[in-house]
Amino acid sequence: MAIPLPDGTPPRAHEPETWALRALGTASAEASGALARRMRMHPTDLSAMSHVAASDGHLGPRELSTRLGITPAAMTDVVDRLEAAGHLLRERDTADRRRVRLVPTESAATEVRGQLRSLLDRLDALTDDFTDAERDAIHRYLQAATEAYHRFAVDEG
Structure with a gap:
């Protein structure tokens, strides 16, 4: 029996492709967990690295904390850990020297590529x-x- 939505409307049956995409998302999350274990990283740290790598150097700590849903103080701890582990660098933005950009190190990118090959x-x-x-x-x-x-x-x- 289908459970009505909170507003009382009956649930909509979704397309098979939508369900397949949801299953893909779940499998992707499982793979991310496995990658974090293999790299001996906390899942939040790996998620942060994924966002940084996808941003092409245009992501700062404040934007990253918003994406991950954690406080700026907690984000500082994450960035400090990743920097100490050699996974990422803080760089000054060339257009705005007050701004810090987060950039993955080449060694981190190489390790991730090797793990995901x-x-x-x-x-x-x-x-x-x-x-x-x-x-x-x-x-x-x-x-x-x-x-x-x-x-x-x-x-x-």
Whole structure:
């Protein structure tokens, strides 16, 4: 029996692709936990590194604390740990010297690539079974789904 939503409306049955994407998110979270254990890192530290790596050097500690939902003081502790472990650097922003940017070290990027190589090779191999048109459709869907997640993350209401 389906449980009604908080406003009393019946739940909407979602598309199989939506459920598959949710399952992918769960599997991805499991893989992140495994990567954190393999790298002997706290999951929050690994999550911070993931955000920093994806930001191309445009992320500072304050923005990162907002993304992770932790206080700026706790973020300072995370950044201090990651810097002491040789995983990231604090650099002054060239456009605004008051601003600090967080940048992953090359050794950290190399270690992560090494740990993820088998997974990424498996994912790359999946595309061998699809035509170019199917791959294009999958790519468009995943880009749109990524944008939907980003919108949800910044939507206040």
